[in-house]
Amino acid sequence: xxxxxxxxxxxxxxxxxxxxxxxSFTPSRVLVQALDNVSLTVAEGEFLCLIGPSGCGKSTLxxxxxxxxxxxxxxxxxxxKLVEGPGRQRLVMFQESALFPWLDAYGNVMFGLKLRPDLTxxxxxxxxxxxxxxxxxxxxxxxxxxxxxxxxxxxxxxxRALAPDxxxxxxxxxxxALDALTRDQLYDDIQRIWMESRxxxxxxxxxxxxxxxxxxxxxxxxxxxxxxxEIFEVPLPRPRDINSPDLAGYAYxxxxxxxxxxxxxAVSE
Amino acid sequence: xxxxxxxxLFFVVLFAVWDLAVRSGRWSAILLPSPVAVADYxxxxxxxxxxxxxxxxTLKRLFxxxxxxxxxxxxxxxxTSTSQILEDTxxxxxxxxxxxxxxxxVPLALVWxxxxxxxxxxxxxxxxxxxxxIATDNGTRNIPPIYARAARTMGSEGFHKWTRVIxxxxxxxxxxxxxxxxxxxWRSLMAAEIYVTxxxxxxxxxxxxxxxxxxxxxxxxxxxxxxxxxxxxxxRCLFSPWERFxxxxxxxxxKAS
Ligand SMILES: Nc1ncnc2c1ncn2[C@@H]1O[C@H](COP(=O)(O)OP(=O)(O)O)[C@@H](O)[C@H]1O
Ligand SMILES: [Mg+2]
Numbered sequence: 225x226x227x228x229x230x231x232x233x234x235x236x237x238x239x240x241x242x243x244x245x246x247x248s249f250t251p252s253r254v255l256v257q258a259l260d261n262v263s264l265t266v267a268e269g270e271f272l273c274l275i276g277p278s279g280c281g282k283s284t285l286x287x288x289x290x291x292x293x294x295x296x297x298x299x300x301x302x303x304x305k306l307v308e309g310p311g312r313q314r315l316v317m318f319q320e321s322a323l324f325p326w327l328d329a330y331g332n333v334m335f336g337l338k339l340r341p342d343l344t345x346x347x348x349x350x351x352x353x354x355x356x357x358x359x360x361x362x363x364x365x366x367x368x369x370x371x372x373x374x375x376x377x378x379x380x381x382x383x384r385a386l387a388p389d390x391x392x393x394x395x396x397x398x399x400x401a402l403d404a405l406t407r408d409q410l411y412d413d414i415q416r417i418w419m420e421s422r423x424x425x426x427x428x429x430x431x432x433x434x435x436x437x438x439x440x441x442x443x444x445x446x447x448x449x450x451x452x453x454e455i456f457e458v459p460l461p462r463p464r465d466i467n468s469p470d471l472a473g474y475a476y477x478x479x480x481x482x483x484x485x486x487x488x489x490a491v492s493e
Numbered sequence: 494x495x496x497x498x499x500x501x502l503f504f505v506v507l508f509a510v511w512d513l514a515v516r517s518g519r520w521s522a523i524l525l526p527s528p529v530a531v532a533d534y535x536x537x538x539x540x541x542x543x544x545x546x547x548x549x550x551t552l553k554r555l556f557x558x559x560x561x562x563x564x565x566x567x568x569x570x571x572x573t574s575t576s577q578i579l580e581d582t583x584x585x586x587x588x589x590x591x592x593x594x595x596x597x598x599v600p601l602a603l604v605w606x607x608x609x610x611x612x613x614x615x616x617x618x619x620x621x622x623x624x625x626x627i628a629t630d631n632g633t634r635n636i637p638p639i640y641a642r643a644a645r646t647m648g649s650e651g652f653h654k655w656t657r658v659i660x661x662x663x664x665x666x667x668x669x670x671x672x673x674x675x676x677x678x679w680r681s682l683m684a685a686e687i688y689v690t691x692x693x694x695x696x697x698x699x700x701x702x703x704x705x706x707x708x709x710x711x712x713x714x715x716x717x718x719x720x721x722x723x724x725x726x727x728x729r730c731l732f733s734p735w736e737r738f739x740x741x742x743x744x745x746x747x748k749a750s
Contacts, residue, residue, distance in 0.1 A: 290646055291646075292642055292645065292646065310645045310646045310648075311646075311648070312646070312647055312648045314646070315646050315647065316642070316643065316646045318639055318642075318643065320639065322637075322639040322640060322642070322643040324640065324643075324658070324661070324662070325742055325743045325744055326661040326662070326664065326742075326743070335644075335647060335649075335657075336647035336648070339647055339648040339649060339653070340648075368742060369742075369744070370741065370742050370743075370744055384647075388647065
């Protein structure tokens with residue numbers, strides 16, 4: 225089966241090339257085809273959203289890009305180089321806060337910085353301060369993880385992922401567990417940060433509006449087996465407001481297609 | 494505050510019932526001494542130094558044996574949690590031996606070490622080490638895998654990962670394991686002291702044992718009370734506050750004890 229067009233229109237060079245990646249699991253004797261020949265190119269500086277019903281392989285694909293999981297076949301290239309393991313050029317931000325509870329907010333942001341031998345200690349402290357301020361938590365520098373709200377935790381996690389200056393940021397439903405108000409605020413923040421830093425972002429979500437709000441492109445995946453079903457472009461100006469009517473039109477089309485993948489999935493089973 | 498009052502009242506009633514039972518005269522004073530006689534014994538034994546000396550001898554053994562047990566058990570538990578082979582061998586051994594009541598080590602200790610300080614330590618270490626291994630192993634296995642994954646993406650590997658991620662992440666479980674190890678060490682030492690008389694030191698267990706030989710029931714019960722108090726204090730002051738603090742901060746809510 226031919227996959228839909230997967231190249232990003234424009235003059236930007238490819239940052240990530242995902243080439244015929246397949247991955248299956250056998251949790252209990254039944255083989256689960258989490259990813260089936262997925263190919264995708266992500267341009268440098270692009271904000272790409274991956275959307276799909278749960279179980280369609282979004283997290284698996286993100287893990288493979290991160291180098292945390294090995295694909296059964298196919299390969300991932302980052303800057304033209306084969307991804308063979310995790311590397312700090314591609315940092316991950318997880319859905320649940322993966323913050324280390326034995327460190328305070330500052331210590332968490334410093335964790336990745338301390339693993340960069342090219343920095344002096346003074347530089348590390350400056351960078352950590354800068355990113356805590358960027359996410360608006362400079363006052364909570366010495367707060368412990370259990371003292372932070374869900375939204376604050378994810379902000380610290382964002383600062384921790386940004387601080388070592390990765391070129392690619394991989395985000396796995398980072399705002400899914402937050403309330404709507406906190407989320408709306410984080411949409412503004414993440415867009416602002418992205419526009420300033422121009423990182424390449426792959427953002428996994430199952431929220432259609434979120435995808436339309438954040439993505440330059442929205443890649444829709446369908447489950448069992450995990451495949452790319454359709455790719456939407458969202459050429460709206462930024463920063464975007466999640467509640468704007470323009471955005472609603474895009475969200476509607478993506479939602480309709482998403483429903484389609486569910487019906488298909490139900491029939492094929 | 495209210496809970497404290499209730500607790501105090503409970504113990505007052507308990508002692509009153511005990512006193513009444515003695516006064517009723519149904520049991521001979523040799524079998525059931527009055528609370529006053531027991532308090533008398535504790536008081537005088539405190540002043541003439543027998544209790545302090547015995548407690549000191551016992552606690553010294555306990556600390557040394559316990560420390561050795563933790564120093565041996567912790568790394569072994571970390572190792573069994575990483576290697577399937579070690580888990581199937583050392584881990585299985587620990588699981589089996591942990592079920593063995595520590596008194597069962599006493600005959601072996603006597604044959605191997607004779608009536609020496611070494612026999613005491615051996616029993617305490619055997620009582621401690623297996624439960625520390627198992628608790629450490631469980632603790633490191635129960636770490637949310639997301640910590641290790643996050644650390645890996647940031648470039649933490651090998652030694653750095655172990656010392657900066659795995660160990661701190663499992664700290665609440667390690668402290669729980671050490672608390673359990675302490676309880677086992679305490680029980681095994683008492684068993685050893687009651688069964689084995691050695692000349693190098695006269696511990697609380699011996700005091701208890703000789704109380705029985707002398708038919709001095711107020712001594713037996715008095716020493717028992719001291720043993721309970723020491724165990725209770727160690728738990729309240731050394732382990733439980735730490736354990737609660739760590740579990741709260743780490744967000745690992747295991748039943749607070
Ligand atoms: N480590 C694993 N072991 C077994 N099955 C897995 C594992 N990871 C993912 N899967 C399975 O692969 C499929 C895709 O999972 P995932 O990538 O997490 O989906 P999504 O993130 O889109 O919800 C699911 O059916 C899931 O059960
Ligand atoms: Mg997922």
